[in-house]
Amino acid sequence: MAVINHIILIPNALTLFRILSIPAIVICLYVRGSFASWCAAILFMLSCLTDFLDGFIARRWGQVSKLGKLLDPIADKLLVVTTILMLVEIGKIHGLELIPAIVIVMREILISGVREYLATVDKELPVSKLSKCKTLVQMVSMILLILADVPLGSCVHEIHQLGIISLWCAALITAVSGVGHLTAGLSCIFSKKVK
Numbered sequence: 001m002a003v004i005n006h007i008i009l010i011p012n013a014l015t016l017f018r019i020l021s022i023p024a025i026v027i028c029l030y031v032r033g034s035f036a037s038w039c040a041a042i043l044f045m046l047s048c049l050t051d052f053l054d055g056f057i058a059r060r061w062g063q064v065s066k067l068g069k070l071l072d073p074i075a076d077k078l079l080v081v082t083t084i085l086m087l088v089e090i091g092k093i094h095g096l097e098l099i100p101a102i103v104i105v106m107r108e109i110l111i112s113g114v115r116e117y118l119a120t121v122d123k124e125l126p127v128s129k130l131s132k133c134k135t136l137v138q139m140v141s142m143i144l145l146i147l148a149d150v151p152l153g154s155c156v157h158e159i160h161q162l163g164i165i166s167l168w169c170a171a172l173i174t175a176v177s178g179v180g181h182l183t184a185g186l187s188c189i190f191s192k193k194v195k
Contacts, residue, residue, distance in 0.1 A: 011054040019074075021079075032149070077109075081108055110182065114189075
């Protein structure tokens with residue numbers, strides 16, 4: 001009953017929506033075609049919106065919960081990594097474009113590991129403004145890449161190029177913020193206060 005009460009909190013419900021939307025995004029990307037791409041893009045955008053709303057509502061309405069703290073970062077990582085893998089699978093990211101994709105995936109896994117360890121010693125790694133910027137640029141790049149094959153006049157090629165450029169920008173910001181988080185995390189791990 002306690003678990004159900006936590007789930008029905010609005011922030012947790014939004015986080016669960018983000019997780020449950022991932023299989024639908026995967027299916028839409030596999031199906032291909034303009035309609036499926038629009039569906040994938042809209043679902044992805046809604047998921048990104050829940051990423052902002054769940055934290056905002058949790059803080060504003062005092063609905064911060066342990067379940068939310070657990071699920072929110074997991075949902076973010078699942079959404080980003082799964083979408084990148086699907087964009088690679090369907091050929092919208094290929095060749096040298098794999099480099100920024102790999103950087104983003106590696107950072108997500110690495111920092112998740114650091115956060116997980118810090119949680120065991122009651123330490124938190126705060127989210128920086130650079131990390132929020134990274135998330136925004138990542139999401140914009142993926143929306144552009146999802147829509148890269150949708151006929152929008154003569155702009156298809158330009159949309160794909162813009163998506164790849166923003167992916168490289170996201171990877172750069174990701175690497176810089178990742179180094180910052182890793183440095184902060186390691187300083188906590190090797191601090192005398194942490195046994």
